[in-house]
Amino acid sequence: MNVVVLGNGAIGSLWTYHLKRFSTANVSIKTRSALCIGTATDTANGTYARKNSLSFTCFHGLSLQIEYTLADQQNLQNADLIISCLKSTETASALNSLSNLLSNNVDIVLCHNGLGVYEALSDELKLNNRIYAMLTTHGCFRASKHHVIHTGLGHCDVGLLTSPVDKENNKENQQPAWLELLNHSLPSVYWSDDIKAKQWLKLAINCVINPITAIHKINNGKVTENVFRQQIEAVAEEVSIAAHTQGIQLVPQDIVSTSLEVAKKTSKNTSSMLSDVLANRETEITNINGYICELAKQYGFSAKANQSLFEQVKSLSV
Secondary structure (H helix, E strand, O other): OEEEEEOOOHHHHHHHHHHHHHOOOEEEEEOOOOOOOOOEEEHHHOEEEOOOEEEEEOOOOOEEEEEOEEOOHHHHHOOOEEEEOOOHHHHHHHHHHHHHHOOOOOEEEEOOOOOOHHHHOOHHHHHHOOEEEEEEOOEEEEEEOOEEEEEEOOOEEEEEEEOOOOOOOOOOOOOOOHHHHHHHHOOOEEEOOOHHHHHHHHHHHHHHHHHHHHHHOOOHHHHHOHHHHHHHHHHHHHHHHHHHHOOOOOOHHHHHHHHHHHHHHOOOOOOHHHHHHHOOOOOOHHHOHHHHHHHHHHHOOOOHHHHHHHHHHHHHOO
């Protein structure tokens, strides 16, 4: 199987490493810059990265270096599976720009925070290709341009977002053959028949944890402190209303309790949004709290709490 990973950030590197090491797939990676990474020494972390290589520290502490292939036009044309691990702000434009190179047989997996990406994909991609969503609870940190650390074991949920009409063969809801490949490479990967509901629950949690940690520059555990409780409840109420407009039922108190539970379990973790702010990178706030604000405008409800968080994070990011 020919697999192309889009994006060499933390999650993209996580999948590149595990597919290269634990599968027989032909794996290539399309970096954000689509340029060859040059030789560099990372003395701060004690690692050395060569051309087209990745230093990866496993969850149990073992550090290894793998060589990878940069995806070219032929890799894209021959791809059976594309795993997009780009930021939500980059995903649609990247895939749309590559659509003329992709066959109708390639499956596309979207792995990003927030919502609104699928809607921004071209009609051509949505009509011709099976599009899947992947949600992950793995913790992963990009210590430097060439060094990624797997900080927390988790799992992945995968589900179908859209499929070319194939009623004659009734293939729309079948689990894809590559699911076993992914599960073998980085267990556990679960199939979900209701991935949109899971997307919304993750969005709700991100709407709470990500902006608060980014604004106050705190680890996840600090979000459980009482000083944030009123703000969290207001955010949860607005997210619940937004979800209802999309046919998804989320109870505000469930959003609060689940978000606080996740924050407690990942108390020492640095959220992806805080990592972006500290590194002076663009955040995914537009597709998280900003997505709630857009639905509020569209459907005519108030989203003051999410709007406030959105504006504060925007003022921090590039």
